[in-house]
Amino acid sequence: MSEPSEELAAMQHYLVCGTEDCQKNGQFYCNACHRPLCEQCRDEHLKSPKTKTHDIVLYRHRKQQLPVEKCELHPTRNVDMFCRECQIPLCSKCSTMEEHNGHKFDDLEEIYSEKYALWQGEFSKIQKYFLPTTQDLKSDIEEDVIQIKKIMESIRTSMKSEAESLKNLVDEVTSENIEHTHTMEKSLLKILKSQETTSDDYIAYLWKMSDEFQEYLSITNQKLLFSKTLKIQPIPETTKPVPPVFTAGRFNKNDVTKLLGKVNVPNTKPEKRKIQPMEAESTHMKSTEKQLEQSKEKSDMKQTLSLSSSVTKVRQYSVTGVVNARHVSVDKPGRLWVSDGIGNLVQTDLQGNLLQKIQTSGKEEGYHTATQDGDLIYTDRYKKVIYRITLDRKITEFIKTGDWTPLSVHSSRINGDLLVGMIIIGEAKVTRYSKAGKEIQNIQRDNQGQGLYKWPHYITENINGDICTSDYNKDAIVVVNKSGQHRFSYTGQGSEFIPYGICTDVLGHILVCDNTSNTVDLLDQDGGFLSVILSPQQGVKRPYGVCVDDENNLYVVQQWTKTVSVYMYLQ
Incomplete structure (x- = not known):
């Protein structure tokens, strides 16, 4: 492999030493001189009689330099002292004045550095405790809103169901009662019909008797009248029917309420939401602090870790089961996942052996990520679901x-949170979920209300908690801090x-694939361009996906290939 050009090598210094004509990596800092030093210049600094007593620390542990402020009484002097008795800042010449005779003075820079650290600590508390804790409480409230709406809708459904049941019973009883009236009516009418028939029969009898009597009366032989006995059958008895009487039900609104039930607010005192004390912190914050401390310890053990003057290719292997590589996630147990542009997602070991293969809806985006527990998280753009694959392949x-x-997903190495880049028609956002899958934060707009994202198809997190998103439609890297405030964009x-x-x-460092220039660019934490890590000079063409493992090896996949190349760029 060809070596990078001298120009590229010169650009690969993260922080330049402050010694004149020295261009080495300035990873140390002299608090007395207020300038970065490389390892060699630090050693020389400590050997020199003039500077051997200077306080030299790692750059990130440096004291803040006192801002320059001219003395009002002595404009040629800087204010750099603090009078304990008068409680005022002053210059060294002021300290010789009569009104300060016998007073004790402190180094103003020491006080400033302490105050700066104190305010930095307070700022850190806001970022690491107050904001996340309040956001968690807000998430709880939002979850309660959803839950209350579900409960109330369930109650309304139950009430309607109860009412419907009562209506059905009312209809059923009414129907039975009406049917009973028909039966009663039929029975009564049958009795009356029978009586009506009896009356008809008796009337017919009377007419017959009337005819007979009239015939006898017309006979001239009177002896016959005396020989016949007159006897008329009595009128048949009939009964007047007793009609049914409707007894109305006795009920009122309260009776109906008792039947249907009603909604009551339990006589229970609302429970206060639990706010974790800052001393104890929440589980989420403990995890964050622990991981940050581990990162610090790791950095302390690697005090000399810096960018190498050249990039070395240490391994390359072909991946079975993909058509062309688009994204790579390194698994914790020494395995990695690779996806292509047509939905194939495969797991392979470092020898290139295929371990498992899954068909997904993923395309040209960073839609999978390995967690600290060794699981894999991947998104499904069609089903709008995020899946988890555990070590037992479930x-x-x-x-x-x-x-x-x-679209994209990243598992935080700080606290295990999931960062997910999402889109909807005309909108895009980044959502933070906890390890348990609870929605914590949504990042969508800047302070001016403008949309931060258009197509966040790759996403990662930096060691300071910054969320770094590769946005295809914005042609930019968009970086926000942990609170979602826009920090910078790299174009x-x-x-x-x-x-x-x-x-x-x-x-x-931020490493990003530039598909236009066929390079992997290296940026500092604040978005400043440092160098081109990989270019066509190293045989790189159309880089698509990158990731760094725990041993600081850089994994790169390229378009139209099935290979994963591994590089060493730190020393």
Whole structure:
């Protein structure tokens, strides 16, 4: 492999030593001189009689330099002392004045450094405790809103169901009662019909008797009248029917309420939401602090870790089961996952052996990430679901994203949170979920209300908690801090910039694939361009995905290939 040009090598210094004509990595800092020093200049600094007593520390542990402020009484002097008795800052010449005779003075820079550290600590508390804790409480409130709406809707459904049941019973009883009236009516009418027939028969009898009597009366033989006995049958008895009487039910609104039930607010005192004390912190914050402390310890053990003057290719292997590589995630147990542009997601070991293969809806985005526990998280853009694959190869539905289509995902190395880049028609956002899958934070707009993202197709997190997103439609790397405040956007070094895969390393560098220039660019933590790590000179063409493992090796996948190349760029 060809070596990088001298120009590229010169650009690969993270922080330049402050010694004149020295261009080495300034990883140390002299608090007396207020300038960065490389390892060699530090040693010389400590050997020199003039500077051997100077306080030299790691750059990140440096004291803040006192801002320059001219003395009002002595404009040629800087204010650099503090009078304990008068409690005022002053210059060295002021300390010789009569009104300060016998007073004790402190180094103002020491006081400033202490105050700066104190305010920095307070700022850190806001970022690491107050904001996350309040956001957790807000999430709890939002969850309660959803839960209350569900409960009330369930109550309304139950009430309607009860009412419907009562209506059905009322209809059933009414129907039975009406049917009973028909039966009663039929029975009564039958009796009356029988009586009516009896009356008809008796009337017919009377008419017959009337005819007979009239015939006898017309006979001239009177002896016959005396020989016949007159006897008329009595009128048949009939009964007047007793009609049914309707007895109305006795009920009122309270009776109906008792039947249907009503909604009551329990006589229970509302429970106060639990706020974890800052001393104890929440589980989420403990995890964050522990991981940050581990990162610090790791950095302390690697005090000389810096960018190498050249990039060395240490391994390359072909991946079975993919058509062309688009994204790579390094698994904790020494395995890695690679995806292509047509939904194939495969797991392979470091020898290139295929371990498992899954068909997904993923395309050209960073839609999978390995967790600290060795699981794999991946998104499904069609089902709008985030899945988890455990070490025993069990696939479970982890998070549903509603109407939003999840594109990219990253598992935080700080606290295990999930960062997910999502889109919906005309909108895009980044959502933070806890390890348990609970929605914590949504990042969508800047302070002016403008949308931060358009197509966040690759995403990662830096060691300071910054969320770094590769946005295809914005042609930019968009970086926000942990609170979601926009910090900067990187738009490349040329006239055109199409960013793809993105990752960060233990030094806070941001590494991003520029698909236009066929390079992997290296940025500092604040978005400043440092160098081109990989270019066509190293045989790189169309880089798509990058990630860094725990041993600081850089993994790169390229378009139209099935290979994963591994590079060493730190020393």
